[in-house]
Amino acid sequence: MSRANAPLTITGGRLLLPDGSIRAGTIRCEGGFIAAAGEDVVPLGGDDVHDAKGGLVAPGLVDLGVFAIDKPAFHFGGITRAGLMPDQNPPLDVPARVRFAAQSGKPDFWVHPLAAATQGLEGKALAEIAMMRDAGARAVCTGRRWIGDSGTMLRLLQYTGMLGMVVIAHAEDAGIVGNAVATAGEMATRLGLPSAPAQAEAIAIARDIALADMANAAIHFRNVTTAAGLDLVRAAKARGARVTAGVSPAYFMLSNLATGAFRTFTHLSPALRCEADRQAVIAAIADGTIDIVASGHDPRGPEDKRLPFADSAPGMAGAETLLPLTLSLVRDGVIDMARAFDLLSANPARLLGVDAGRVAPGAEADIAVIDPDRPWIVNSDKMAASAGNTPFDRQPVQGRVLALFKGGVAVRAKKAMA
Amino acid sequence: MTPPEYTYPEGALAFPHRGLVGIAGLAPHQIWFLLDEAEQWVEMNRGAQKRRELLSGLTIINAFFENSTRTLLSFEIAGKRLGADVVNMAVATSSVKKGETLIDTAMTLNSMRADAIVIRHASSGAVQLIADKVDCPVLNAGDGQHEHPTQALLDALTIRQAKRAFNGLRVTICGDILHSRVARSNILCLASLGAEVRVCAPPALMPADIEQMGVKVFHDFDAALKGADVVMMLRLQLERMEGQFIPSPREYRHLYGLTLERLALAEANALVMHPGPMNRGIEIDSNVADHVERSMITTQVEMGVAIRMACLDVLTRKGRKMEGWA
Numbered sequence: 212m213s214r215a216n217a218p219l220t221i222t223g224g225r226l227l228l229p230d231g232s233i234r235a236g237t238i239r240c241e242g243g244f245i246a247a248a249g250e251d252v253v254p255l256g257g258d259d260v261h262d263a264k265g266g267l268v269a270p271g272l273v274d275l276g277v278f279a280i281d282k283p284a285f286h287f288g289g290i291t292r293a294g295l296m297p298d299q300n301p302p303l304d305v306p307a308r309v310r311f312a313a314q315s316g317k318p319d320f321w322v323h324p325l326a327a328a329t330q331g332l333e334g335k336a337l338a339e340i341a342m343m344r345d346a347g348a349r350a351v352c353t354g355r356r357w358i359g360d361s362g363t364m365l366r367l368l369q370y371t372g373m374l375g376m377v378v379i380a381h382a383e384d385a386g387i388v389g390n391a392v393a394t395a396g397e398m399a400t401r402l403g404l405p406s407a408p409a410q411a412e413a414i415a416i417a418r419d420i421a422l423a424d425m426a427n428a429a430i431h432f433r434n435v436t437t438a439a440g441l442d443l444v445r446a447a448k449a450r451g452a453r454v455t456a457g458v459s460p461a462y463f464m465l466s467n468l469a470t471g472a473f474r475t476f477t478h479l480s481p482a483l484r485c486e487a488d489r490q491a492v493i494a495a496i497a498d499g500t501i502d503i504v505a506s507g508h509d510p511r512g513p514e515d516k517r518l519p520f521a522d523s524a525p526g527m528a529g530a531e532t533l534l535p536l537t538l539s540l541v542r543d544g545v546i547d548m549a550r551a552f553d554l555l556s557a558n559p560a561r562l563l564g565v566d567a568g569r570v571a572p573g574a575e576a577d578i579a580v581i582d583p584d585r586p587w588i589v590n591s592d593k594m595a596a597s598a599g600n601t602p603f604d605r606q607p608v609q610g611r612v613l614a615l616f617k618g619g620v621a622v623r624a625k626k627a628m629a
Numbered sequence: 630m631t632p633p634e635y636t637y638p639e640g641a642l643a644f645p646h647r648g649l650v651g652i653a654g655l656a657p658h659q660i661w662f663l664l665d666e667a668e669q670w671v672e673m674n675r676g677a678q679k680r681r682e683l684l685s686g687l688t689i690i691n692a693f694f695e696n697s698t699r700t701l702l703s704f705e706i707a708g709k710r711l712g713a714d715v716v717n718m719a720v721a722t723s724s725v726k727k728g729e730t731l732i733d734t735a736m737t738l739n740s741m742r743a744d745a746i747v748i749r750h751a752s753s754g755a756v757q758l759i760a761d762k763v764d765c766p767v768l769n770a771g772d773g774q775h776e777h778p779t780q781a782l783l784d785a786l787t788i789r790q791a792k793r794a795f796n797g798l799r800v801t802i803c804g805d806i807l808h809s810r811v812a813r814s815n816i817l818c819l820a821s822l823g824a825e826v827r828v829c830a831p832p833a834l835m836p837a838d839i840e841q842m843g844v845k846v847f848h849d850f851d852a853a854l855k856g857a858d859v860v861m862m863l864r865l866q867l868e869r870m871e872g873q874f875i876p877s878p879r880e881y882r883h884l885y886g887l888t889l890e891r892l893a894l895a896e897a898n899a900l901v902m903h904p905g906p907m908n909r910g911i912e913i914d915s916n917v918a919d920h921v922e923r924s925m926i927t928t929q930v931e932m933g934v935a936i937r938m939a940c941l942d943v944l945t946r947k948g949r950k951m952e953g954w955a
Contacts, residue, residue: 395837401653403753403775403813406837473754517732519752521773 218246219619220254224263224580227270229557229571231549238268240576240619247572261621263580266613269552270568271577272534273559275457276352276379276433278509280312282320284530284596286622288506289579289612291320294379294563297327298354304330304338306346313347319622323563325352325379328367334358337367341374349563350431352379355480357415359385365422372428377455377562380419382432382440383481387411392521394482398467405521409484413439420447420454429453431562435501436462436484438491445500455562456495457503459529460536461602463492469602473520476591477602479507480525496554497545503562504554506533510598528596531589535608538583542609548583576619585611635661640953644943648760648767651776652817660818663939664786670935671786674710683942684713687744687949691717692734693770694750699905699930700770700780704747707937713744731755732762739763744948745941748772753810766944768937774808779940780904781814783932785822787925788859790932791900795822801853801895803829803885804863804912805870807836811904812863816842829853831884833874850885854894861902862887862913878911887913892923900925 218241226236226248237252238245254260271291278296285293295312297303303312304327312324326348330336332355340351351371357380358364371378391407393399399406416432420443423430435441435456447454459479467483477483495501509526516523537555540546546554552568560568567575589606591599615622635658637643643662652660673679689708693701701717708715718738731750735758738746745766748756753773760767771777785795792798800819806812806828819826820843828839829847840846847853854860865881875881892901901917901924909915918924946954 397838397841400836400839401813401842403773403810405774408837473757514730517730517758519731519750519755519758519773521752521754 216620218255218258219261219576219616220252220258221261221263221268221578221580222254224266224268226268226570227548227552229569231547233267233548238570238578240578240616243576243618245570245572245574245576248570259621261580261614263614266580266582267548268570269579269581270556270570271579271615271617272555273563273565273568274508274530274533275503275505275559275562276325276507277530278507278526279597280315280320280322281508281510281530281597282316284508284510284528284594285320286615287595287612288530288532289534289581289615290506290530291577291579291615291617292323292560292565292567293320293508294323294325294349294559296354297325297332297352302327302332302354303343303348304332306339306342309343309348310346319617319620321617323349323565325350328353328378329358329363332356334360334363337370340370340376344374344376349565350377350379353381355381357381357383357385361418361422364419365426368423368426368428368430372426377429377431378423379431379433382412382415382419382435384411384414387414392478392482392525393470394467394484396467396485398470402470402473402520404470406482409437409488410439412437412481413443416440416443420452423454424452427453429455431455431457431503433457433505434459434462434481434507435495436481436492437488441491441495441500445495445498448500455502456500457505458492458496458501459505459507460533461527461529463489463496463540464536465489465602470520474602475516475518475520475523476527476600476604478520478523478525479527493540493545496540502554502558504533504537505559506530508596510596511600512598516600526600527602528594528598528600531595532601532603532608534581534612535610536603538610539608541583576616578616579612580614581610582613583610585609587611637662641947648944649778649940650757650760650767650769652778652781652814652821653776655821657821660782660785660821663782663936663943664789666939666943667782667786667932667935670938671932674931674934680710680712682712684708684711684744684945684949687713687945688742689713689715689745689747689941690738690741690743691715691747691770692738693718694720694731694748694755695771697749697770700749703930703933704770704937707934707941710934711938711941713941731758735759735762739765744945765948768940768944771810774810774813776814777810778814779933779936780811781818782940783929783936784815784861784902784904785818786932786936787902787929788900791925792858795819795824798824798859799827799857800824800859800861801827801829801857802861802863803850803853803887805834805865805874806830806839806863807834808866808869809863815861816844820844827853827857829885831875850891851894854891857895857899859900859902860887860892860895864904864906865908865912867908867911878908882911886911887917889914889916892917899923902926902929904929
């Protein structure tokens with residue numbers, strides 16, 4: 212047995228257990244899986260032993276819907292797995308590309324490719340979804356775009372329902388959004404930015420929930436960012452529909468006021484919403500309407516961002532700030548620590564159908580040792596990510612990853628973790 | 630009407646801005662100062678000697694990334710009448726067409742040691758982006774749907790000369806408010822000076838929450854005209870309108886065209902304005918546009934040169950190490 216595959220025991224930590232409790236204890240991993248966790252667990256001879264020094268022993272984050280494989284940023288952020296958006300160049304719409312992408316992070320990072328729903332992500336002809344599933348795709352995704360043709364969307368959902376795969380949808384009615392880069396309102400009006408009403412989201416969600424009902428298929432909305440959209444998801448869940456929802460921290464941290472002075476790092480898709488919608492996102496995280504918080508990691512250099520606002524590319528580098536920004540909800544009393552890791556790890560792992568995202572015997576040994584209170588300041592010039600396009604530049608945050616393990620093996624962190 | 634009285638401090642404190650990116654951020658007395666400064670150039674431009682060597686030796690670059698005839702010409706004449714070396718960079722002949730980024734173009738212009746750069750660009754915020762990167766004063770000659778500050782200033786000067794004061798003055802702006810930088814700058818400028826600003830357009834051409842900018846919103850042109858002291862018509866950009874925003878030009882005229890009959894709904898001595906170029910017979914009828922007593926359209930063009938001279942003069946004072954400004 213090579214040194215890298217020696218069993219791992221993490222001692223002296225506070226274990227975040229699946230029942231939501233946090234208890235001092237030890238965790239032992241063997242063969243890439245968690246073998247035991249608890250107060251009475253002890254390391255055996257030949258184990259690699261890591262002293263957590265009182266840190267929180269939590270599941271590695273599972274980041275659903277990233278646009279680039281950016282390992283230094285993911286490792287900085289405690290992310291051990293990511294669902295890769297099909298919006299690659301070329302798109303993940305054939306089995307060979309899916310198979311390649313699925314291997315691209317190993318051994319210290321696992322990429323779960325999301326299969327393009329339609330060929331070329333054009334929203335017209337269905338892609339070879341079953342073959343991509345068997346090549347390693349864990350879910351189906353419409354990409355950055357909404358499928359405008361309701362007939363196509365219905366047939367997609369009927370097909371994925373049969374295959375037992377969830378469709379991850381972008382929820383914005385494209386006809387209403389057009390070329391908009393901002394949410395309609397006073398800020399967009401003052402800045403003279405092309406804008407679209409926030410209701411474009413609710414309209415898309417209403418249609419897609421109805422279609423998913425008809426097809427008896429599961430649907431996940433990657434970013435639900437408005438009060439009206441969240442109300443629809445909440446109501447659908449209440450009657451037992453197979454609907455889940457996600458959001459990125461930007462939508463509970465920022466409103467469209469942040470776009471003042473044409474800051475292109477705040478150019479996101481969907482566009483930032485009004486303050487009332489931001490509050491609605493926080494309420495939906497608290498009441499369980501939102502299931503997943505994900506980074507939407509999309510590093511973009513100056514060639515994409517140092518442009519006039521409407522000409523710049525949307526997206527932000529979010530992997531490094533996913534954990535601390537979500538932990539801010541814990542400090543604010545919106546959610547508890549256990550729920551934070553449901554949002555960041557357990558729920559996205561369940562959606563992808565992987566046995567990870569929880570600190571329990573039998574699960575894959577993806578472990579992040581975390582100091583949830585450690586303060587640091589986001590600095591866009593010194594990011595681990597391949598580009599520093601964060602709207603949270605210079606913002607003080609709390610929560611740092613002290614050590615990261617993928618499949619029971621320590622991940623060598625780049626020195627970028629300043 | 631209360632008399633127009635704004636006092637402003639001496640020297641550079643009268644206008645403590647590096648450039649002119651928008652009306653937003655200007656205090657009322659700073660707007661007033663620019664209007665006052667322009668008056669001398671109105672006088673001079675009407676005389677036989679139309680040149681004063683105030684900016685002699687200075688280089689002004691007009692960088693127009695979007696087509697323009699009248700604004701470019703107006704800035705060029707303004708610079709030349711002040712004795713500056715004026716260079717026009719038109720997009721069709723520039724390396725922008727070869728894929729150079731806006732920032733790279735701006736840095737290039739900066740390295741050529743311009744003393745002022747005048748910029749027009751099709752994207753909102755583009756002028757601010759350049760202003761943040763270059764060392765010299767930047768003047769916004771229109772950025773996307775954001776601002777066109779010199780247009781608002783020349784409109785204010787036109788109105789001030791005819792009406793003397795702005796307090797309580799009712800100004801109706803009618804047309805494609807959604808896509809209009811002229812409307813935004815005029816709203817900010819006129820509201821700041823105390824006028825009551827009304828905007829009128831069909832819902833599809835009205836920006837969301839525009840009443841937050843301190844205007845009254847109308848969809849019925851006749852109602853918007855009632856009691857108006859100034860009627861400002863905007864150009865309908867036909868190429869992007871038809872079918873999407875309005876059914877047809879003649880239907881637009883049916884609801885929003887300024888005819889002589891409609892003009893009668895406004896105050897008896899109401900002014901008619903238009904930033905040009907006009908679509909005669911669509912947003913404005915010829916007999917209104919050419920109305921000798923009421924139409925200010927040619928006066929606006931005249932004021933445009935004076936306002937741009939004032940802006941170029943004021944913004945280069947620091948660079949020229951003028952007393953009180955250096």
